[in-house]
Amino acid sequence: MTEEKKYKLLHDRPTCIGCAACPAVAPDFWEMTEDGLKSDIKGGKNLDNEWQELEIEEKDVEVNKEAAECCPVDCIHIEDKEGKRII
Numbered sequence: 001m002t003e004e005k006k007y008k009l010l011h012d013r014p015t016c017i018g019c020a021a022c023p024a025v026a027p028d029f030w031e032m033t034e035d036g037l038k039s040d041i042k043g044g045k046n047l048d049n050e051w052q053e054l055e056i057e058e059k060d061v062e063v064n065k066e067a068a069e070c071c072p073v074d075c076i077h078i079e080d081k082e083g084k085r086i087i
């Protein structure tokens with residue numbers, strides 16, 4: 001049985017300036033830290049390079065793409081099922 005491939009939501013967290021746009025656009029996926037200095041992907045995995053990632057369904061790509069388009073420092077990315085960046 002082959003596992004169904006998913007899209008990947010990526011957060012270049014070191015670059016985030018904590019503007020709070022992403023949780024406003026996509027509150028199911030993004031939240032601000034308590035000190036308000038950065039955002040986090042809800043349920044995201046912390047990577048060694050301080051980025052975060054979360055596998056998402058195709059239906060959740062659009063709202064996260066909107067969040068990425070609102071990000072002033074372009075630190076939100078999405079990879080398609082083949083691992084190619086779509087934003």
Ligand code: SF4
Pocket residue numbers: 015016017018019020021022023038039067070071072073074075076
């Ligand atoms: S929109 Fe970008 S800079 Fe603003 S909080 Fe979200 S990830 Fe950080």
